[in-house]
Each structure stands twice: as structure tokens, then as C-alpha cells.
Amino acid sequence: MNTPNSTSTYPHAPGFVAGDRPRIVTSRFEYADSYTLERFLATDGYAGLRAALARPANEIHDEVKSATVLGRGGAGFPAGTKWGLTPQGVFPRYLVVNGDESEPGTYKDRLLMERDPHQLIEGCLIACYAAGLSQCFLYIRGEMALAQERVADALNEAYAAGYVGKNILGSKFSLDIILHWGAGAYVVGEETALIESLEGNRGMPRLKPPYFPAAIGLYGQPTIVNNVETLANLPWLMLNGADAYTAIGTKTSPGTRMVAVSGHVKRPGVYEIINGVTTFRDLIFGEEYCGGIRNGNKLKAFVPGGGSAPWFTEDQLDVPFEGQQAGAAGSMLGSGAVMVMDETTDIPAAALTLTRFYAHESCGKCTPCREGGTWLERILSRIVDGKGTDADLAQLVEVGTSICPGDFPHASSTRLGLDAVPFPYKMNTICFVGPSAYAPINSALVLFPEDFAARVTKRSMIPVTAVRAES
Amino acid sequence: MARLSEENVRLAKEVIARYPRARSAMIPLLHLAQEQDGYVTNEAMAHIGDLVGATSAEVYGTASFYEMFKFEPVGKYLINICGTMSCALMGAEDLMHHAEHRLGVKLGGTTDDGLFTLERAECQAACTEAPCLQVNYRYRFRVTAADFDALVDDLKAGNLTDEVPAHGIVARVRQQIPVDRGVGAVPPEDVTEAPTWMAEKAAL
Amino acid sequence: MTTTESTPAVVVDPDAVNLTINGRAVVARKGELIIAAADRNGDYIPRFCYHPRMSSVGMCRQCLVEVEGPRGPMMVVSCMTSVSEGQVVRTETDQVKRAQEGMIELLLANHPLDCPVCDKGGECPLQDQAFSHGPGESRFIEEKRHYEKPIAISDLVLLDRERCILCDRCTRFADEVAGDALIHFTSRGNNTQVQTFPDEPFSSYFSGNTVQICPVGALTARPYRFKARPWDLEKTESTCTTCAVGCRITLESSRDELLRYQGVDSDPVNHGWLCDKGRFNFESLKSDARLTNPLVRDGASLVETSWSSALSTAASLITSALRAGNPSRVAVLGGARGTNEDAHAWAKLVDALGIDSVDAQMGDGLPSAVLTYPQATIDDAAHASTVILLSPDLKEELPILYLRLRDASEKKRSRILEFASKGSGLTRYAWKSVPYLPGNQVAVVASTLSEPAVSAQMAKGSVVVVVGRSNLAESDEYNMAALDAVMAAHPGATVLPVLRRGNVRGALSVGLGRRDAVDILTDAANGEIDCLVLVGADPIADCPDSDLARRAFAAIPSIIAIDTFATASSAKATVLLPAAAFGEKDGTTTNLEGRVTRLARKVTVNGTSRPDWMVALELADILGHDLGAASVADVHADLVSSNPAFGPATRVALATHPDGVVLAAPATGATTSFAPPPAEKPGFAHRLVVGRKLYDNGRNVAESPSLARLAPGSALHMHPLDLERLGAPEGASVRVSGDRTSIVMNVVGDESVQRGTVWAAWAQSGANIGELIDATKWVNDVRVESLR
Structure with a gap:
């Protein structure tokens, strides 16, 4: 249902926008049949493995x-x-491929699985070979039917052709890659929850420490959990070498990365960008990228690294895609997802869409996230509905502090004369889902206090002992 | 409506054998049950428990954690409209209202003819193509009200049966591991040594 | 860490870890959790999900503390963080307090605060910690979560999901400790709840523990609901004598009525857990069927009388029996259900009278020679590298011992080698479960032990043999001979005898096992016993050979019974004396491993009931013997001084060791040898196996309304393939015939039953399987015919 003005460069890969830049993981996206073994082999496929x-x-x-x-x-x-x-000498070790991509704003793993499944398979093989991993589980998000089909087809082809299974390419290297798929739970993208889910359990994260997967992972064994895009880089790396890889991008952030830019931009899309050097200004306003804000509107704010990330405003447009700089500016790069809000955006309502997401996706294991997330959502809903009070604003922060003690990271603001509080936050929770429910609220409250002030009525705090049901 | 069929038990056993521990097959088997009946029946959960060595309560505990498993019949077509940030910024709320009117049900409801269930979904990983929806986990991008109406008409007319299978079926391709190619799963306690290739100068 | 104190460490403990908690130096053990180290140091860290007997999950986040880290203080959960050398822990800083108050506020957000009508109110960790560590206010003005309240998750336990704080204690217990994962978290996030599978209740034998460990009033037990307010309960510690494991418990009463037992964490025994039968059978104490006054037979009926008149009648019955010939015409059965002092007083009395026909078992246990083997404790078994089972189904008979051995297997400490004629609760946890046909176990054991893999396993470390009466329909000599076979193959093995009656070990240790009850009853049936004294014994119900018991009772002219109830046997008495029950008398008891612990009286006796020891002293007095004691303390002192095995169990030792003291090793001397013949089975017959279920017709269960309905009733269990061959559908009536008689039972398919055998539970309502057991036979075979 692509409308005629679709910005997709290739009709077979909606969302993806190619550009005149080095492409490491999206090099085959221009081919309509990029997911087939035939095309893959014709374009250096499995050559990295052989090397x-x-x-x-x-x-x-x-x-x-x-x-x-x-x-x-x-x-x-x-x-x-x-x-x-x-840990040295402990076997078996497993590879679990995290294809449970669900972070709001993010999609790149889905495209990599749909468009180039063999590249991912090749990456899995290289990882298992290098790290001595004896079985690979490829966990794909449950709702991604097409990705599951493409990967299943590719695995069937690869098994038949001798690229996966016993004595791969006639070598001593043998590996099964098992296609596994989820059933709808964002939190399973957290690596320990992914392992729980793969063990047939509720996808509730385990506490780190002691449950670092590399030491105590799947079935209690050492387990490497790698993201789809991470593994998709390996075939190119094997063919071209580390020097060629680090020649792209910067020392601390080499290579490329895929970023999805969505929201109020002229040309939303998924871009493979140069890591470390590309700035948010390039990405949002650059002509080879998104080309600016829609309708000539002004930028109000953007989420730089997926729904969990504290927000940036125009003050941070020149921050590059480099982890330490983004962290110092008060946020994170996360999973490569930028969501852009223009001046027409209802900020409390926008924050609510994210808080509701994390409250809904809480696994329920730890108290602050289970109780706090929903509480935040309900207070914020009331505010968005125009029924909030100024006491509610204070209460949002109080609940947030019970989830994340101390100062929560946020960006600087020249408009408000604010300094940045650098990433990361402290947390009272087991994983980042709870803090993520608060992150958008904190950003919105700190960076746009006037949007809330206009929304709430002044009323003193309700007496502390009164507990009434809301109508 | 019941336990897994003979054919599905055969498939289930094949899937179970791929994992070092049978319980890992729980979610794939629940999908198989939902594929069979359109939703996950109590009998199927008890059966899966027997197959993977878990109590029925454990199977239900796992199943009920995940959004996709339904424990009561739903429409033949489950329409999930994404309402998370990028889609919300691009008009998802309006699309949901339109869908409610068009189908005559509230979010979470099923039409009287049993054809459609409408749900609000969270981020579906198509944020640049907002607002988006999935019908039985098949995408529709940049959906307008007119697009939605056309989709409903097409589904009703049976024009999309090739593309959109009935609810319960997600992937239509199954992994097949040829007997002579598979390495086989081994319980972790039976492995103590490094894989053979680790000691080699090169595998090839 | 630098020590400011000048205490020189003389011995360096390699497992010692030095840290500071709130500025004080603490020595902890390697691997110990901060919360446990703080507990020992007197720093209480609030908690809900943490339980020292279960794995930590770090869910409630209440136990957050500050630990100094490389980048300043870090918040960590103290229930999942181990101590480390030099660690600096703070549990009371402003940041910690803010976090703790925040957690309490969040936990209370959806809690209904219906404390006034909640059973837990007054002893509720949520209530108490909201007071001690909470913010003192709630700012939650939204509507709370609502669920139907409460829902019954089993016959015994109700669940109020509104009160639940989702700490995972009950569900973790069910899965990890009990192995009955029948309750589980369902749904997700803020909708998470604890539930059973639809129509599949939480029918665990251990369900009551979830009520005890619930940190709120979400789980309540039917027998206690709305019976008392916790602040009205008086508590005293005692030992459960429902079976011979001897779990430590508190007896809790209000207004002189026992209302609740709670498990006490006794490290060598029960780890705080109880089975439901032990936990809830206090109901039987206030049963209307309890005897209140002495009764003396007048023709067909028993008539109430005074104690003095009843005792003199009893004494004259004994005297006339003794005069009729010699002491051999008097027999005493029982003593295993009371205290050590009860048993000792009776042992002294029978000594004084010269009576030799004395047994505390009813032909349903093992020869008392089993106590002369090198003995193992429960802990020995739960830490042995190999545990050999020659025992009945421990889950059914000695449930907490089952938990301990299951734990040993699950935690990979022990490998269980089971020999069984029917699958048991431990079969699925066994390293190897070897089936045998009853009567052939000696050869099966010998050949299994000669397998290289088995002998290699046994050579790995300590070996404990758990031996008991696994089949009431076979001679007790088979398991003894099988035990001898193990001892011959592995002379270093030790033995944990699993006789089941509460104080059977105490009774045997004081000398109440002189002749086998079957022999005594056989004499009685032959008219050789004139007077039988039953001390809390019910041979008609308990002797496996029902016909023998019936014939014996028909032939005995005078019967004196001391009992809490009129049982099948005591109802036939000439004199029936009401006995003080558990909880109504002081004393000590001895569990199956020989551990002596104190029993406490918590409530006044029912009616004019008297403890057994007192009856013995009074009878002795009338019969002209001075037993040299006038109180239970005197009897205990005499036991300790006169019986070397009880030497360590002094009053002082028991008062200072709540977990009790283990009996001195009995003199291993008289080596009895058992050589029962191997028993071939005719092809047309099924070999009979009779075992027990936890809930049966025993009076403690039958008179406890909450438990009585849990007894499964009589049925014949058969392997499904045998059932198919028989041509009878599941549940059909079949005729089961032995040489003497036949009975009609319903038949059920059961894969844990071996082919060629049939299994039935002892003492269930419906057909009595005891009719088919002939105690003179080595084994019993039956024929099964379909009645269709």
C-alpha cells in the first residue's frame, strides 16, 4: 500500500533509502531477489565464511x-x-541471535532478515567458528512473519547446499542454526529475557550480576547474545579485513550503522550511515538523508536512540553518532532509531505514547517497573486529558525517582539555561524497561515545562491518607 | 479443538529434537497449537506440557506472557494498528478511530461475523512507514482511511487469501533440517570439551 | 580493608570474608549474600521475595542497599549480591531509605489495605515493613487492580490476588522446593497474577507452606481462615509426630484451642517446611469423636466410669491374665504414637511384669534389628553422593524426607539409586530406578550393584541406604536381605531406617519391640493371649493381615485400650481409657534418624484424658510395682540415666539444642541374617503390592475435616497394558481374589505399576486390601477378573 509519493528507493524494500556511501550490510538491497541463495552466491556470498x-x-x-x-x-x-x-574451558557455549527487534522507532534487523538472510546466516557461522560456539539459535520476533519465512527459506537452502549443518564446506566445522521465534513481548529483546524465553519460560530478565550470559546463559552455559546487524557485519569484515573496516567511521565507532529516522521529516527512512562522524543535523536536515522537517515546520525535539533514549533538541543537532559524545550530551545512541517531532507536536501526548509502551511491555517481575510504569502512565494520561494538577507533575518525578534514584540524564537547553546530565541513569529495577517508561516523561518535563504548565490546573496535594477510586 | 493432531505431534517432536532441552520448544509448539485451532486451547496446553515435560500451569504461565497467543477464538483476521510514537505522530489515533467505525467494534473487539478482530498494537518495526498496521502479521504501510477500507473490502471479498492466511498461521515456511545434514542437539551436561575445530590450525 | 582493631587473626579461615556493614566490621562466609551477613550482624534489611531456603530472584527490590564501588556508591539488591573482601555496605543512607520507601509505596499502590479483615494482619511482613521502612503515606489516587477475591486454588488454600505483591515465593516454592509447579505467574506486567491452570488445582502435599511464606495475606488456609487474630495466638515450639521425620513446628493456640501449626526452620530436619497432613491435622484434636472419660464394658456397650474404677478394672484384668499362667498370656501392642516418656514408662511396666509379647509396630514395619546397622541421619542422606532407596514411597509416607532427598538430587549433591516395585515420587529424580518383582529384590540389588557404572558411582563418596517397608503384602525380610546385599557390596554404607509412626524409633529404642506383632496376634488367634493392652495401637486397622487381626481380637478375652479415639480395635476393649493427645502433653520424641527433641503441651487435655506414661505409672502402682517416677520429668530422667542410647538427651541438652540431639549409636551386635526365598510368580497371577497414600483412613486424617476428603479411596492400580489385556475399562469393577477370599474393587490404569503386579493403597475407604494379605506368606499373589 505504498502511496505514489513513497520515498522507498527500491519498491521491494520499503523504508530503505540507499545513498552514495559505503554499504557494508545493505549492499544487496538493490536486488529484488537479494534473499535467495543464488543472488547471494553471485555477490560474494559465503566467501567471508570460506575465508x-x-x-x-x-x-x-x-x-x-x-x-x-x-x-x-x-x-x-x-x-x-x-x-x-x-569463562575459559567451559563448554558447550551457545550463540543466541537477537532478532527480537521491538524498540520503538527501530527497524533495521527486520530489513536485514527479510532482504539478506544469508548474510546473517554467514555472520552466525563466522561467530560460532571464531568463539567455539556449538549451537546457534536465531530468535526472530514473533510478529515478523516475512522475516521468519525468508530466514527459514534461506536456512533450508543453506542446509541443502552444505553451508550449515555437518562439516560445513567439507570442513571440520559443524553447526546447527535453529530458527526460533517469539510471540510478542518487547522485553524479550533484553538478552537475559531472550534466554529465558528461549528456554520456554516467561521472558523475564535475570539479574546481572550474576546472570551475565557470557558466563551463565542459555541452560546455564556460556552464551553469546548478538544482535542481527552486528552479525551481518562479519562477512564483509572477513572479506575486507579489520583495517578496511576501521577505515570507515572513527576509531571508537568504526564501520557503518543502520539508522531509522521516522516522524515529522520529509523523507523518513532507514539509512546505512557512517558511524561516528555523521551528525543528527546531517541525518535530519541533510539532503542525502531526510531533507528537513515536513511542511517547512521547525524541529521541536527528537529521540536519538530508540524510545528508551532521553530526548534531544536543536541544541544537540551537531552531536555525531558516537556513543561517548551522545552520552555526555545526556542520551544514548541505542538501537539506531531517530524519531523526530516538529513544533506542532503535543509533547505530553507524545511522551505518553512511549510511557504507555513501556508500561504495557513491563514483564512484571520487579516492583518499580510493574507498579511504577503503570502509575506513570495513569498520571500522564490524566494530564494529557486535561484533568491533571500541578501535584501530578511533582508526582511523576517522585515515581520516576523510585524507579531511577538520583538525577535522571537529560540534554542541555540554551533556551532554558540548562546543563546536561550525562548518561547513564542509576536504576532500582532489574532491566531498563522501567527507566524507559520514565525517560520520555523526564525529557518532556525538563525540556518543555511550559507544555505541561499549560495543561494542568493548580491544586494542592490531596491529603495523604485519602485513597479514592477515580471515577 | 483439542490436543495437537497426529501430524502436528510429528512436527512437534521434530522441533523438540532440535533443542538441547525439550522445554525450549514451548513457544514454537504454542504457535503450532494456535495454527491448528486459531487460538490456544486448554487441551493443547496440557498436551504441550506432556510433550516438553512441563506442568499445564507452566505452559499457561509462559503462553499468557506473550501477546500473540489468544486463549479464546478471535476473528479470522486480526488487525493490529500500531499506536506507538512514530505512528502516533503520523496519525495512528485517527486511523484507529476510523477502523473502529468501519468495523463497528471497539479496539479489542471482534466483528459479529467473526471475520475481524481489531487491536491496538505496540511498535511493529515499520516506523518510517507510519502509520502502519498488520493483518495476521502481514504489513500495510502508510495506511490512510481509504487504504483501510480497501483492505477490509479485499479481505471480505477473499482477494487476499494468498497473501494473508487465517489467524494462527504466522510463517508459512518451516525450517527443515535434512537428516544427513543436521548435527543434532545434545544436552549441555553431555558436552564438556571444546568443539573439535577449535584445536585446528584451520577448519578447511 | 584495614583493621583498626588489634585482634590478631590466629587461624586464617579460607572461607572468611571481611567487610563492613554500616561501619561495623563483619566476617562473612565466602558466597554468603549481603542480606544474610547483615542479618547475622543484626542489621535488618527489609525484604519480601528473599527466602533463605530458596533461590534469590531479586524481584521485590525492597532489599536495595548501597555498596561502595569504583564509581561511587552503587545500589544493589542485597539478596543477590555476595559479600566480597573489603566491601563497604550501607543499609541506612538517605538514598537507601528513599529507595526502600519508594518500594513500599509502590507495593502498597495496588494493595487493598483490607488489613482489618485479613488473617495476616498483625503478623504481616508488608504491614510491618510499611511501618518500619515505609514513607508513611500514599499518593496513589488511581483505582486499584481488581480481581475476584478470594479464589480457591486447592481444597486447602485460597488466593486473594488483590493482596498479592507478586514476590514469587509461593510459585518458587511450588516449583523449586515441592516440585509441584501447579501455580504459576500468568499474564504480564501490571496484570501479572498467580494462577493455577484452569480446572487443575494446586493439589500439592506441601501447599500449606505457601501460606506460611506468603509475605502478605494473599494465601490463606481454610483450616485457619478467620479463626484468630495473630496477636491473640500463644505459641510454643514442638515437634510434629504425624510421621517419623519429626519436623519442628510451633503450636499456636487461642483460648485453649490449637488453631495452627507453623513450620520452624530446623536445619538438620525440615528447613521450615511441613506437609499438609502434619500442618492441618490439629483439627482432629477437637473432634467430637475424642474420648473424654474412661469407659468400661457392660455387655455390648461401653459405659463411662471414673478413672480409679477403670484403672482397677484394668489392673484386675492384667492380674488375672498373669495368674492364668505366666506373663506370656499378656501382650502389649503400641507405644509408637506417644512420647519417649510414654514408651519408657510402659517399657518399665512390662519389664516389671515380665511380659515379652510387646511390639510397637503392627507387623507393618521392619524387624527392629534394622536399628543395629551403622546409622545415617537425614543430613547424611541429603549429602551422600549415593542414596540407595529400598523404601516405600517417601513422598506418601515421610513427605519432608522426600523434599530433602529431592533437593539433594536437584542440586546435584546426590545421585539416587532407587529399587522399587512401583514408581515413587522420587522416581523422576532418581539417577537410576531399578524395578523388581516383590520377592526378587535381593537378586536384583546384587546384580545392579555389580554393574560397573553403579559400583563406580558408589565409589565416589558416601553411600546411605534408606530402608523401610515398601510393600505390606510381602515379608519384611526381603528388604532386610536386600539391605544386607548392599552392605555386603559396600560395607561402608550407612542406613537410614524409615519406619513411619511418629515415635516408633523411640519406642523401639526403649524396648517396646520384643516380639513381632504378627507372631503375637497369631498366638492370640490361637487362644494363647488372655489380655491385650493397646497403647495407642489399632492392630485391626494397621496389621496388614486383616483376617489375622480379626481372628486374634475374637479370641482375646480382655482388652485394655488407651487411645484418643474409639478405633476399630479400641472399640472392642473391656476397658477403654482416654489418652492425652499430641499438644496436650509434655515430653520428648525420637524421629526416624534417632533425633530426640522436645514436645510441648499447649492446650488442656480433652475431658479427663491422661498421658500414657501416667496410666503406666498408675497401673504399676495398683499392680504393686514402684516405677520410681511421679512426673514426666522423673520418667525422662530415668530414661536418660538407665538407657545409654538416651544418655545425650538430657534435659539441659534438649533445652539448649532446639534441633535436638541424636541418640548415641546403638550397640551393633546381634547380626541377624535374613535369607527369604526368592518368590517365583505363577503366570496367571498378579503379585500384590500394597503401599500408602499420604491421606488415608487414619484417625488423624479422618477426624480432620479439611483433610478427610483428600483421601483417594480404594482402587486397584494396574499397568495400562495389563488393564488392556484384562479387557476392563478404566474405573470398571474387578474381582480380586487371593487364596482366602476375594474382594471387588475399581481398577485404574497406572504406568507407575509394573506389569504383572497390581498395587493398592492401604487403609482407604471402600474395599479393604488387607483381606487379601496373608502374613504367613512370603509374598501374596492375586487373580484379577473383569466383572463385565
């Missing part, structure tokens, strides 16, 4: 380490280092 298998496993691991392939799931931890965290 890897010709070398000792530890050398491959070192190559990935020296390339500093940052994890693309949200935390940005280097994959090679992560692989090295497994």
Missing part, C-alpha cells in the same frame, strides 16, 4: 576484536570483546 574457515578460529576472533565491531542492539558493547568474556 574465515581457512584460518584458525582464534585468529578470526582477534580480527573481530581489532575491528571493534560495536554491538548494534542498544548497549554498543564491542562484539569481539563480548565473545572473550566466556
